[in-house]
Amino acid sequence: MGERILVINPNSNEKVTAGMSEALEGFRHEGGPAIDCDTLHEGPPGIESQVHSDLVVGPLCRMVIEEQPHTAAFVIACFSDPGLHSLRETTERPVMGIAEAGVTTALNLGQQVGIISILPNSIPRHRRYFRAMGVEGAIAGDLPISMTVAELADEKKVFQRMSEVGARLRDEYGADVMVMACAGFSSQRAGLEEALQVPVVDPTQAAVGMAMTVLASRSRT
């Protein structure tokens, strides 16, 4: 009771934070932990490079230190998992990264994971990270939808591009489960799953679920 999971959006886009919170509604139960979503105001408008990812680590650490007295678990809601290991050094609370949680959750729903990314230049960053996690062998492919920020505002167009890329991952790369490589696409999950006929993982949901599992496991001594 009183337990709280804090989901931090490391970019400063509050609309993205609000979208996340909405996507997490199904995880909120009477008697379960509170699930709060907050924005890292020092963050850039979007995390689109390794530099962006590295430069939010300091602010994230400060935020985690500040919030930990009244937080049971943290979720870093950016698919680059910025600062994940630094934050784990900084707090003894569980810290989940949405890329790590998204991919490992996907491994329970399929055996060849397709990654639907936004920008082409994130692919090599993802690859380094999947290698570091030791799961690269289970990644069927990672393809970008390659849309500009302006285009991303058009949800229908986003859906169409994600469907196309997902279909290619399924048909040409053999993916039997998809992970959306972004915290801002939650609203597309259900439609995409319907369209592609394979499970689609929203990584923010996966990470919050992972945090809830850890808290629930510990609730029994």
Add this chain to the structure above:
Amino acid sequence: MGERILVINPNSNEKVTAGMSEALEGFRHEGGPAIDCDTLHEGPPGIESQVHSDLVVGPLCRMVIEEQPHTAAFVIACFSDPGLHSLRETTERPVMGIAEAGVTTALNLGQQVGIISILPNSIPRHRRYFRAMGVEGAIAGDLPISMTVAELADEKKVFQRMSEVGARLRDEYGADVMVMACAGFSSQRAGLEEALQVPVVDPTQAAVGMAMTVLASRSRT
């Protein structure tokens, strides 16, 4: 509402089933899915070989077919994940295996997973399975406590052996997170985590958490 997760213990030991159910208390929330634990009465007293594991697949398929009209997700609660892929062919409901869920959950809490097993002859079976999952590179080691059924009744002795084996996995194999390779050890989790000072995953809890994540994710269309 009315959603139900069915956790099936594929061995016929009802005491094990009852222990699981108790361990899952923290996952039951007002408004969340019901979590029922049931025993596969056709199962052997324990699943201790590949033969045991293979021979429960038929009965498991029948049970899943029978239960699926009033079940939203299934968990197969034996660390051999018997019939996991057959069951996924049999039902469209999500089916979680506790080995798969336990190891993938552990990857969110550490990066070198130690497996605390019961019998030495399960090690090669586990290895085949970890390889098939594509996560073998993240397994630090898999060591048995090598206790007879009679000895397993003595919870203190079990704790002592699990602590010894866990300490060896941590100190000699570099494991920074443990998975208990059995559905029947839930009551040891907290004590072991305290003793070893690294996270310890009860795979049944992990699999139920995984099922809850999938259901909660889908609850938002």
Add this chain to the structure above:
Amino acid sequence: MGERILVINPNSNEKVTAGMSEALEGFRHEGGPAIDCDTLHEGPPGIESQVHSDLVVGPLCRMVIEEQPHTAAFVIACFSDPGLHSLRETTERPVMGIAEAGVTTALNLGQQVGIISILPNSIPRHRRYFRAMGVEGAIAGDLPISMTVAELADEKKVFQRMSEVGARLRDEYGADVMVMACAGFSSQRAGLEEALQVPVVDPTQAAVGMAMTVLASRSRT
């Protein structure tokens, strides 16, 4: 003398069993072991899913127990290697699986193995298995001919499809040796090898050869 290898066709199609036996003629020598082929009458008409594969394990175990007094080695002649590890627990006689033997034999004839499969849905099952065997890195590709049962009766059409798929594995995937992922294609081996100009392995022949090697090795004490 008196030594006998029993090749078990786990599906109930006796025509397939007869075809195998014919393909093994070159392995029968005066003074060598008898090579008998038998049908698992409890088996399904074809093994086309994980369920099919898992459900024959019980009958296979019974058959092996019954036959072992007068059998020196067993071959399970289905590319899913159903029950292979259970059978190895059940009998002390060598038990060969045709997928395992086919792929490992192919590694002596080339270094990038192309798998010519029948149905698309067998590909993920094969992948799990190649991973479990630890040889996934040597698999160049696995492509299905995607023919219906009716079409499979037309040997010419089968040959044409296998040639097309084999050529694609060779030219696009870099395969320099092929394995036919089915026990029922023995009669296509020579023609395919001629057409593709790379070695083609019939896995049933490979497994019988492997069994003969083990028996011949043991004949000298």
Add this chain to the structure above:
Amino acid sequence: MGERILVINPNSNEKVTAGMSEALEGFRHEGGPAIDCDTLHEGPPGIESQVHSDLVVGPLCRMVIEEQPHTAAFVIACFSDPGLHSLRETTERPVMGIAEAGVTTALNLGQQVGIISILPNSIPRHRRYFRAMGVEGAIAGDLPISMTVAELADEKKVFQRMSEVGARLRDEYGADVMVMACAGFSSQRAGLEEALQVPVVDPTQAAVGMAMTVLASRSRT
């Protein structure tokens, strides 16, 4: 009829060649291929280094060219598989290497292969080769018996050392099948298998078996 397998001992030690031939007695059947063993007279007394291995390639190529008109398949009987890929370029006949055949055969008898070597300095050479073959993940360990040439003459002492090393590979490295990493130890196979209670592969037998499989497979057009 008239088919002949030529087993070439690339070192000049005719006693080793004679020992091989004896070990292959069980592979000779009425109506089966002739199995001849011959010595590469230009070879060094033993192949104990990469230099030894590389320098026999020229003479091996010449021997294979000379013998191919009356030879159906070749076996290179040295665990370094000297010149294997050069010989495969040189002749269209199948050429088997005993390391490749020994390890791939072992994968049909166990899943973690222990390698019992002679000299410590061969371990890195083996590792390069297992990696190149793509089977390194299935090698449990590779340990030398570290005996001098003089000591190797004492068969009892060799047996004792091989048993010790094999037991260590089994108990400390988890090996469940052994390969003797030398063409000269055939006479130890049966005793070692008895002592260790896991299958032991004589790689020369494995390679001859592999050659016989290929020839028998082709005998049916």
Add this chain to the structure above:
Amino acid sequence: MGERILVINPNSNEKVTAGMSEALEGFRHEGGPAIDCDTLHEGPPGIESQVHSDLVVGPLCRMVIEEQPHTAAFVIACFSDPGLHSLRETTERPVMGIAEAGVTTALNLGQQVGIISILPNSIPRHRRYFRAMGVEGAIAGDLPISMTVAELADEKKVFQRMSEVGARLRDEYGADVMVMACAGFSSQRAGLEEALQVPVVDPTQAAVGMAMTVLASRSRT
């Protein structure tokens, strides 16, 4: 001419910077590039955690931007390669990391790399990084000398501990080349190589050599 390599020590310990510069004397040639070593004054006294590593990325980026007008290549002289990929996004000049350069250089001198580290808690950080680089399979082991800062001042004791750890990596882990996992040990390289009788790589030297190779390669159009 005029070309300059800037080696940045990301910790603020100027004595370490001076030691590096001395170690690089052999790389300075008439007509070759200038090799300057500089200290990141914003850095911590030592980089001993992921947090330390992440928090220097911002200052490193600023320093690189400032220095790039008169710098041809950069070397980041800390074995965590802090900010390596961010810096590569920041400047078009080549940026070398000493871990990456040290390990890849070692692969030219041996095939199983032993890593001699300072602190135990750096091992998991290194493992993530070796995995991300895709070279984890070539790492024989990574062992810490586990000395306190006070003890590190005693060069003799450091040498003794590094020799012990190196001998263990060589004898128990099969390492045939060593990398010193720190920029501050250059003065130990020659003695250690002599003591261990295997090549020992100072990663700062390796990275400067790598930078010189790139510059020299480009000097010819």
Add this chain to the structure above:
Amino acid sequence: MGERILVINPNSNEKVTAGMSEALEGFRHEGGPAIDCDTLHEGPPGIESQVHSDLVVGPLCRMVIEEQPHTAAFVIACFSDPGLHSLRETTERPVMGIAEAGVTTALNLGQQVGIISILPNSIPRHRRYFRAMGVEGAIAGDLPISMTVAELADEKKVFQRMSEVGARLRDEYGADVMVMACAGFSSQRAGLEEALQVPVVDPTQAAVGMAMTVLASRSRT
């Protein structure tokens, strides 16, 4: 001073040797080691097969023995790295292979290496070698330009083909750094880098750089 690196061209084409020497001009500094390029006169006109590669090992060993009294380090300038490990047994001087050095150097400039080869039949040979080196996971692709010797004389056409193949490796295989898999293409490096906009490694330059790094490192005791 007086130190000398000997670059051996294992094929007998002196024009290739001269081209190398020219490409190495940027590595020659006042006070740095002499860099001599010499031709193995016993070598074939080109090394285009495993046989070619194996048969130069003997002559290379003799040349290295002869030259070592006045040579500090050797470079074998053929992308098959013929005899590399034999030469390392033969001399205590460092011996660099251009494939090993080229690929490991490339790993400092990108993370997915594209290999631009000449002949299709070299691809499987390269694959065996990359596997043996343990870096196969970092190879994005290996594609041949497939030109005849006559065509290779036309530098413009070579450039055009290399550009096409490089662009395909970059765009379809995700390569972000290229290695030219031949010692004879040095003059193409700069143009290709310009055309492809990713770093291009001339492996002979990389290997000479590696040798210089080792010598410079040792110059400081």
